[in-house]
Amino acid sequence: MKNKILKALFFSFFFFSSSAINSLEFRCDFEEVHSNGTVNQGIVLLKKNKLRYEYEDENLFIIFADGEEIYLFDKKKQNIQIVKNNLDAIKIIMMLANQYPNIKTAFEENDVKINIEFNSEDNFIKRISIDSKRAKLSLYLNNCILDKPINNIFFKFNPVFELR
Numbered sequence: 603m604k605n606k607i608l609k610a611l612f613f614s615f616f617f618f619s620s621s622a623i624n625s626l627e628f629r630c631d632f633e634e635v636h637s638n639g640t641v642n643q644g645i646v647l648l649k650k651n652k653l654r655y656e657y658e659d660e661n662l663f664i665i666f667a668d669g670e671e672i673y674l675f676d677k678k679k680q681n682i683q684i685v686k687n688n689l690d691a692i693k694i695i696m697m698l699a700n701q702y703p704n705i706k707t708a709f710e711e712n713d714v715k716i717n718i719e720f721n722s723e724d725n726f727i728k729r730i731s732i733d734s735k736r737a738k739l740s741l742y743l744n745n746c747i748l749d750k751p752i753n754n755i756f757f758k759f760n761p762v763f764e765l766r
């Protein structure tokens with residue numbers, strides 16, 4: 603469970619940081635494909651300094667970012683907890699996000715290799731590949747809706763509002 607949380611946070615900060623810099627607003631379906639064959643799907647919403655990264659699986663969780671604060675909402679237990687540890691790898695992603703939309707397609711630092719592929723149709727991120735000691739996976743972004751206003755209610759976690 604801790605590894606899944608770390609992996610999700612790793613990606614979440616990438617999206618969170620790019621939004622804060624460029625006021626990018628989007629909604630995408632995602633698919634995480636892990637090196638062990640595990641596949642997780644869900645939806646990610648980003649608006650200014652707010653993020654919602656929600657897994658479809660009811661046994662997993664929703665990540666909320668609001669400013670500097672990161673929260674995990676356990677869908678099964680219906681409780682929220684603040685995340686303060688295991689955020690070291692996030693710094694690399696934040697550095698890359700500061701360069702959006704002019705992100706390098708390949709990057710390596712502290713034994714973390716990141717490759718980014720863009721969609722040729724809208725020049726938005728299609729795939730993020732991460733190869734590190736903690737995570738080896740690809741994150742695919744599909745069916746993205748860019749710059750369409752997202753209601754702030756979907757970023758609240760007390761109570762959590764359904765996206766569907």
